Amino acid sequence: MDTINMDIKLIDKFKNLHDEIVHIIINYTGVITYRNGKFMNRIKKDDSRFILLQKIPIPIFIGKKEILLQLINNRMTGYFIKYIIENSFITVNVRFFHIEKDGFEKYFDIKSNDTYLFDNNNWIKLVNYL
Secondary structure: HHHHHHHHHHHHOOOOOOHHHHHHHHHHHEEEEEEEEEEEOOOOOOHHHHHHHHHOOOOOEEEEOOEEEEEOOOOOOOEEEEEEOOEEEOOOOEEEEEEEEOOOOOEEEEEEEEEEEEEOOEEEEOOOOO
């Protein structure tokens, strides 16, 4: 018996199952998932791409108009990136920091603080003269 006929017989046996049961079976395999009315491929946990996806930082704060990300490395340096979305403008504030220890306390020593505005498909650096 070839695999095509076997697949057709399996489809005939399972075609009367409820959609909820089919989605549970599909999610159980870990290969395909059902989200927002669509079937989507899922990356296996032993795939090297899965490890890269886990390293993407989760936003600290998400509001209606603000997103705050914190990127940090093993040398205790990193970036705070704050996106502010208002009307048709996107403003990004990027602060480079180093974590310092003062006795028992840790604090963020801000090394640079730059703000950019996205306008007419270009990023423009805003300069504060005060």
